[in-house]
Amino acid sequence: MKNEAIIDAIYARRSIRKFTDEAVSDEHIDILLKAAMAAPSATNAQPWRFVVTRDPKRLAAIRKEMPAGKINAPLAILVCADLTIFKRPITERFWTQDCSAATQNILLAAVGLGLGTVWCGVHPVPLIEKRMEKLLDLPANVKVLNVIYIGHPAEEKEARTQYDANKVFKDRYGEPWQD
Numbered sequence: 001m002k003n004e005a006i007i008d009a010i011y012a013r014r015s016i017r018k019f020t021d022e023a024v025s026d027e028h029i030d031i032l033l034k035a036a037m038a039a040p041s042a043t044n045a046q047p048w049r050f051v052v053t054r055d056p057k058r059l060a061a062i063r064k065e066m067p068a069g070k071i072n073a074p075l076a077i078l079v080c081a082d083l084t085i086f087k088r089p090i091t092e093r094f095w096t097q098d099c100s101a102a103t104q105n106i107l108l109a110a111v112g113l114g115l116g117t118v119w120c121g122v123h124p125v126p127l128i129e130k131r132m133e134k135l136l137d138l139p140a141n142v143k144v145l146n147v148i149y150i151g152h153p154a155e156e157k158e159a160r161t162q163y164d165a166n167k168v169f170k171d172r173y174g175e176p177w178q179d
């Protein structure tokens with residue numbers, strides 16, 4: 001498949017922190033979750049679990065517990081991981097990467113739906129992790145990676161890459177990629 005729309009979507013994805021009151025439809029939530037679960041995961045373990053909330057009281061409670069994520073949005077998806085599924089600790093160690101891949105898929109799918117998103121980090125900050133575990137009354141061995149706030153954007157940001165040739169090396173670290 002060759003499709004430049006995917007590249008455009010990658011550049012268009014920006015953190016949106018202002019949203020209208022318009023609700024996000026069930027159909028759109030379904031698409032976001034299907035995109036999330038299309039992500040790669042180590043040994044295809046799929047440890048991701050998603051807490052989806054549109055409940056204003058719940059959203060207010062989440063906002064209260066997020067030191068740098070007090071965002072007014074009509075929808076939040078909390079990306080969690082169930083570590084009890086892992087039989088071998090070596091695989092368990094990849095849960096952050098697995099859940100990050102699922103998160104990025106949600107952010108990119110949202111671009112395609114005209115929705116805005118912002119990824120607000122929970123793990124690995126113990127204080128915020130503990131707050132979220134308590135708020136969500138999580139079983140033992142369920143972790144929270146982040147809160148993704150989602151809604152119809154009330155701010156515009158320009159599409160862009162942050163490409164920097166100084167961060168790319170040729171053959172060995174430190175050797176410029178471009179002359």
Ligand SMILES: Cc1cc2nc3c(=O)[nH]c(=O)nc-3n(C[C@H](O)[C@H](O)[C@H](O)COP(=O)(O)O)c2cc1C
Pocket residue numbers: 013014015016017068069118119120121
């Ligand atoms: C792991 C992670 C944690 C983040 N946590 C927060 C956060 O707590 N609050 C927030 O407003 N943005 C958060 N962001 C969004 C970044 O601030 C944002 O991606 C960055 O400034 C680049 O801007 P852009 O997303 O528009 O490209 C987080 C992003 C990542 C990847």
